[in-house]
Amino acid sequence: MSRDCSSTTCTKESCEGCKSKEKGAGISKEMANGYSEIKKVIGVVSGKGGVGKSFVTASLANQMAAKGYRVGIMDADITGPSIPKMYGLKGAAQADDQGIYPMITENDIKIMSVNLLLPKEDAPVIWRGPVISNMVKQFWTDVIWGELDYLFIDMPPGTGDVPLTVFQSLPIEGVFIVTSPQELVHMIVKKAYNMADMMHVPVFGVVENYSYVKCPDCGKEFKIFGDSHIEEVAAELNVPLVGKMPIDTSFAEAADAGTFGQIDNTYLKDAYTYLPKALEE
Numbered sequence: 503m504s505r506d507c508s509s510t511t512c513t514k515e516s517c518e519g520c521k522s523k524e525k526g527a528g529i530s531k532e533m534a535n536g537y538s539e540i541k542k543v544i545g546v547v548s549g550k551g552g553v554g555k556s557f558v559t560a561s562l563a564n565q566m567a568a569k570g571y572r573v574g575i576m577d578a579d580i581t582g583p584s585i586p587k588m589y590g591l592k593g594a595a596q597a598d599d600q601g602i603y604p605m606i607t608e609n610d611i612k613i614m615s616v617n618l619l620l621p622k623e624d625a626p627v628i629w630r631g632p633v634i635s636n637m638v639k640q641f642w643t644d645v646i647w648g649e650l651d652y653l654f655i656d657m658p659p660g661t662g663d664v665p666l667t668v669f670q671s672l673p674i675e676g677v678f679i680v681t682s683p684q685e686l687v688h689m690i691v692k693k694a695y696n697m698a699d700m701m702h703v704p705v706f707g708v709v710e711n712y713s714y715v716k717c718p719d720c721g722k723e724f725k726i727f728g729d730s731h732i733e734e735v736a737a738e739l740n741v742p743l744v745g746k747m748p749i750d751t752s753f754a755e756a757a758d759a760g761t762f763g764q765i766d767n768t769y770l771k772d773a774y775t776y777l778p779k780a781l782e783e
């Protein structure tokens with residue numbers, strides 16, 4: 503394991519007494535598990551629920567895995583986890599006194615989610631905010647991620663406890679914001695943007711989902727949520743528009759069938775260009 507001491511590669515072993523531990527406006531970052539070495543931590547957030555955040559997280563992870571990077575997904579949506587199901591994974595994840603082992607998808611992505619720790623995948627998580635936030639911290643401190651180039655974090659919707667914990671406690675490089683084309687989008691995207699900004703977390707870009715649906719017979723595009731305002735919002739916030747995704751039933755079917763590892767989401771094909779480089783060029 504490298505002895506490199508940066509805020510993103512700090513581990514219990516390599517960074518004992520490390521200065522970077524003291525960075526971050528007086529809030530010290532949590533130390534990763536001693537057997538993890540993670541280069542870039544990337545969040546995926548949304549101002550409201552159901553806009554396709556998990557879908558975008560998994561698409562980004564697939565894209566980077568296909569390019570040969572070592573990739574993980576931390577499912578921080580503790581009360582509504584959907585990542586394991588998308589990849590057809592079921593618990594129980596294994597653990598020993600060194601930590602908890604993530605499960606691995608067919609396309610070699612390491613996954614940790616509360617659903618891999620529950621006795622039954624339909625058991626509800628009825629925990630209060632601080633307990634949920636602690637679980638997310640444990641996904642960082644107790645999970646043996648090994649060596650990763652990118653760890654994507656699928657956050658719960660909104661600006662609550664979990665994004666706050668992740669922004670304050672993990673060495674996050676930046677976030678993507680996912681949204682849908684509705685009237686409220688201005689306010690909702692701005693809330694998510696403003697939270698990241700207040701926490702000094704860069705926004706890499708915005709992704710619009712459910713932009714249109716294409717008629718399978720005539721190819722005509724229908725904007726079922728109305729006209730998009732995402733270009734204006736992106737310009738106003740001065741962040742790139744990373745992609746616009748239609749409703750694509752083949753993707754939804756893959757997510758339901760647990761075969762999302764086979765999906766190459768071409769609507770986000772340039773997303774990788776907005777990510778910080780994990781490897782020296």
Ligand SMILES: Nc1ncnc2c1ncn2[C@@H]1O[C@H](COP(=O)(O)OP(=O)(O)OP(=O)(O)O)[C@@H](O)[C@H]1O
Binds near residue numbers: 556657748749750
């Ligand atoms: N572009 C799309 N085309 C077809 N189905 C989609 C698309 N985007 C998302 N879905 C489907 O919509 C549902 C919600 O998506 P997803 O779980 O990614 O949303 P989310 O924002 O993560 O939700 P939550 O608020 O629960 O965290 C899922 O069943 C997903 O497969």
